[in-house]
Amino acid sequence: MLLIHPVREVGRLLPALIPLFFINRSGDFGAWWTYAGTAAVILLGLSRWFTTRFRVTATQVELRAGLIFRRRKATPLDRVRTIDISASPLHRVLGLAKVTIGTGVSSTNPDWLVLDGLQAQVAHQLRADLLHRRSVAKSPTAASDAWSAPIEARTAAEEFEAYPESAEPEQELYALRAGWIRYAPFTMSGLLTALAIVGFGWQILENSDFTRQRESVLKNIYDYFVAADFWTAALQIAGGTLLVIMTLSIAGYILAFWQFRLSRHSGGTLNVTRGLLTTRATSIEERRLRGIEVAQPLLLRLAGGARLLAVSTGLKAGSATQGGNLLVPPSPYAEVARVAGSIIGEQSAIDGPLIRHGSAARRRRHTRALVPALVLLAGVVLLRVQFDFPVWPIGIAVAFLAVAPALAEDRYRALGHSLSERHLVSRLGSLSRQRTALRREGIISFGIRSSYFQRRAGLVTLIATTAGGRQHYEVPDVQTAEALRVARAAIPNLLEEFAVGT
């Protein structure tokens, strides 16, 4: 539709336009620039809409855009890994959606095809078509080689033959329950937003005219904090910040995970639908799935919850609310384990016992925690003695030192690995505990890395690389013989020809 592109262009440029409005005061000349700029932006958006066309042929999806700078993107149909449909509030008001087609070899350098401003019905049918790849003969219009008219003019009936309502059953794997919102404050997702707001707000307070000249609530608040006693002010600010972070986390949770639903389609895909204002529907082909990861940030683990992430090619492996690889939002651990088991079909990979890494690994965890803490303490004390630094950094360094042994022990307890029938399982981490189950057939190569100190302790870090997710998954601090045993069992006949004595 006409409106989507220009409006979204203005939205994208808003951070740049705001300062323009501020320097408006310097004279009429400034105002002229602002209006000219906005008009140019709208024209740019229009030209992009006018020239964007796409088509689906028997073998490819192609996108053509641009007037002066022509862009042409094409993707073979069998390289399509994931289809993501999202609709912001603006889209929904206009009855539109945005389709993002994920392909590409690795998810750190993905190849996206974005079709913005499709009619919602067309978008969903395009998704069904691409994913399930019905035979071309059924939908002759879809196989035509003619370029589409500009996106607005087409209707659903012209472009695709209406498929019969899918009779394939969908098996619901997970549905978010309202009570699980109690895990929202433990995700710390509000922290960064809160810090950004506080920082930005403080800048405005300090630099704008409000605090200097006009009597207002902001000025009174500013004066209060500047004049108040340090500890009271600090406590009040800390308490206020915590409250704000919790509220933001809860709000973010609701916005991102409203009516979260994970289901398995018998066509071989996992479908995730979620979102309150911006709705998203992501489809992940199961045969592109290389494994899953049960992630527990520290606070979430203490609260008894967890998240589930997919290790898949063609997905943005980003933060959980942005990336498409989130399968289960923060929920009770038992629930996440159940869903994970039913996705990979092997419950023992999720719940089964793990092989511990031994006392050498434990010693390493402790030295790696204690030595930096001691060095930090020594450095801070030295600074105080020589250069008369304040005392409070010493307090912080001592706090780190006090926490270090507990952290090291927790990190050691998390270490473990096992090899189940179809998966390589590895668990590690304390501040962010992850249990990853990687499909054995999905492991591309093995690496065995050892630092100088690891070699002296007889330990190595086994690295399994795969085409999805983070691309490499580690089993840290295992004994060399055990690492080799796991590697040989996971990929048979790979290491044998390099054995000692050959």
Next chain:
Amino acid sequence: MTTEQPASTSFALRAPGHLVHRRAIAYWTVRALIGWLALTAIQVFFLIDHPDTRTVRVILLSVTVALALAHLVVMPRWRYRVHRWEATPTAVYTQSGWFNQERRIAPMPRIQTVDTQRGPLLQLFKLSNVTVTTASAAGALKIQGLDTKTADQLTTDLTRATAATTGDAT
């Protein structure tokens, strides 16, 4: 719920069969030297510019020079003893590093491309770097410091071997 490590067999991995070229020692030395020279130059500049903190800066400078000398003498020779490679019809096996070492093994059906790099410094020493990529962005195997003839031969052999295998290698 944990179990103890199972009794392991006496399997051990040997090192890969081929060394890289001897000229790689000089190449690594020169490459590190450039970095150290830059650091020393900055320190000398500050030394001349700030005569009041002379003693501290002289001490820092001498420490830097000592570290640089130690690094330049030890690192390239250690690297030369560690860096090895081997390519068989079924797999590519590399070993690299010096202080921290890493061994990588990739099966031939999973290899996607073979790249040869020859930057200006490498060309000066008539060496090449060969990078073998797989479908995983983190799974590339790198062989540094091969002489040009060996690198080209290896690239040809690997390209032929990967063309022979089918599948999309993911």
